[in-house]
Amino acid sequence: MVRNIVVLGGSSHPELTESICSALGIPPAKALLGKFAVGETRVEIRESVRGKDVFIVQSGGGKVNDHLMELLITISACKIASASRITAVLPMFPYSRQSEVPYNKPGAPLVRGGASQKGGFYTFDSRPQTPHVGPHDEKQLGNGDSLPQQVSKLQLTNGINGTNGTNGTNGLTNGHAKTAHFAENEKSSSEMAKNQLPVFEPQRGYRPWVAQSGKLVSDLLTAAGADHIITMDLHDAQYQGFFDIPVDNLYGRQLLRKYIEHSVPNYRQAVIVSPDAGGAKRATAIADSLGMPFALIHKERRPTQFSERQTASMMLVGDVINKTVILIDDMADTCTTVTRAANLLKREGATKVYALVTHGILSGEAIERIKSSGIDKMVVTDSIDQSEHKVLLGDKLDILPVGNVFAEAIRRVHHGESISTLFQHN
Ligand SMILES: O=P(O)(O)OC[C@H]1O[C@@H](O)[C@H](O)[C@@H]1O
Numbered sequence: 041m042v043r044n045i046v047v048l049g050g051s052s053h054p055e056l057t058e059s060i061c062s063a064l065g066i067p068p069a070k071a072l073l074g075k076f077a078v079g080e081t082r083v084e085i086r087e088s089v090r091g092k093d094v095f096i097v098q099s100g101g102g103k104v105n106d107h108l109m110e111l112l113i114t115i116s117a118c119k120i121a122s123a124s125r126i127t128a129v130l131p132m133f134p135y136s137r138q139s140e141v142p143y144n145k146p147g148a149p150l151v152r153g154g155a156s157q158k159g160g161f162y163t164f165d166s167r168p169q170t171p172h173v174g175p176h177d178e179k180q181l182g183n184g185d186s187l188p189q190q191v192s193k194l195q196l197t198n199g200i201n202g203t204n205g206t207n208g209t210n211g212l213t214n215g216h217a218k219t220a221h222f223a224e225n226e227k228s229s230s231e232m233a234k235n236q237l238p239v240f241e242p243q244r245g246y247r248p249w250v251a252q253s254g255k256l257v258s259d260l261l262t263a264a265g266a267d268h269i270i271t272m273d274l275h276d277a278q279y280q281g282f283f284d285i286p287v288d289n290l291y292g293r294q295l296l297r298k299y300i301e302h303s304v305p306n307y308r309q310a311v312i313v314s315p316d317a318g319g320a321k322r323a324t325a326i327a328d329s330l331g332m333p334f335a336l337i338h339k340e341r342r343p344t345q346f347s348e349r350q351t352a353s354m355m356l357v358g359d360v361i362n363k364t365v366i367l368i369d370d371m372a373d374t375c376t377t378v379t380r381a382a383n384l385l386k387r388e389g390a391t392k393v394y395a396l397v398t399h400g401i402l403s404g405e406a407i408e409r410i411k412s413s414g415i416d417k418m419v420v421t422d423s424i425d426q427s428e429h430k431v432l433l434g435d436k437l438d439i440l441p442v443g444n445v446f447a448e449a450i451r452r453v454h455h456g457e458s459i460s461t462l463f464q465h466n
Pocket residue numbers: 137275315316318319369370371372373374375376377378
């Protein structure tokens with residue numbers, strides 16, 4: 041039993057909060073979590089947190105945006121209620137995959153320019169160029185069009201028309217009404233045309249900027265009042281650098297490792313496989329600690345000659361013929377990655393495929409994909425609520441509980457003890 045500590049659970053995963061609290065020997069704090077009729081999140085902390093060390097448990101997955109907003113409001117409520125310290129416990133950290141621009145979606149490319157392309161200088165000019173006002177827009181309007189036709193095109197582009205329901209303030213509802221209106225007001229139309237925003241018509245190959253929401257989410261948590269973060273198996277460990285408060289990133293690998301040792305028959309003859317290069321370090325850490333062989337699936341993305349879209353082909357580096365294979369990854373979201381990998385491994389001669397991932401998000405068509413794939417056993421932790429997934433997948437799904445690991449981390453943070461020693465002998 042620990043004193044002066046409050047553990048509050050968000051609505052994302054009440055069972056996990058219960059299991060953390062039961063390991064700590066305290067009841068979860070009382071709070072009202074709900075929504076107002078308008079849809080805004082409503083939070084009431086129903087016990088005193090003044091001077092207390094508060095831990096708020098809220099995971100990703102499911103209604104991820106609602107859960108994030110609820111967490112932010114709960115943190116803020118505890119801050120204003122004079123909590124001495126607030127730790128956000130995010131077993132699966134939402135938005136942590138949006139910490140960087142994906143390598144195949146460049147923003148402002150640094151490209152070669154100048155007369156000599158080969159040895160030429162580098163420029164920050166976009167290739168192809170960013171669309172801008174100029175000859176392109178004149179062409180877009182159509183130089184042969186009458187002025188009313190030109191204004192009509194501009195208005196259609198800017199959503200002032202009857203088809204998309206935004207009629208604007210002039211009450212135009214269809215093409216006939218527009219023509220009549222313009223005939224009467226040609227002079228004012230001419231002024232409108234001059235004042236309209238330029239038409240944005242992306243050119244072939246132009247790629248828009250990709251939002252890097254991970255940084256925004258880290259800022260929001262800190263701005264709400266979080267003093268500390270506890271999470272597990274961050275997709276990218278460097279994401280911790282977005283915070284200027286302590287982040288404890290717990291490892292799920294000792295749970296996966298114990299599963300292999302206790303539940304995979306003849307596991308030393310099995311092969312650990314990473315489904316992509318990004319997860320190789322994680323998978324090799326497990327393979328090395330168990331003295332098991334390792335193989336890698338390499339995803340090759342090449343633009344085709346006629347299209348800007350990239351096609352990915354998968355190839356196996358290693359031998360899995362007549363072997364049991366254990367795929368290791370940090371998360372399974374749509375399950376495209378693990379199911380494609382499993383199918384490839386079966387084609388390459390694997391006899392049985394286990395997929396072991398820390399975070400079983402299983403969104404979209406993931407369940408159907410798993411059912412119809414070469415995966416024989418899907419193994420996830422309960423960092424995200426798995427109750428629905430269990431009903432749908434039955435014996436095909438094994439769940440590893442993380443409550444004890446988080447409870448021990450909370451206890452250590454509360455007492456100012458080391459977290460890293462928690463993993464030293466695992
Ligand atoms: O293929 P899905 O399941 O949608 O996404 C999960 C994969 O996407 C990557 O970022 C993860 O590391 C994992 O390999």
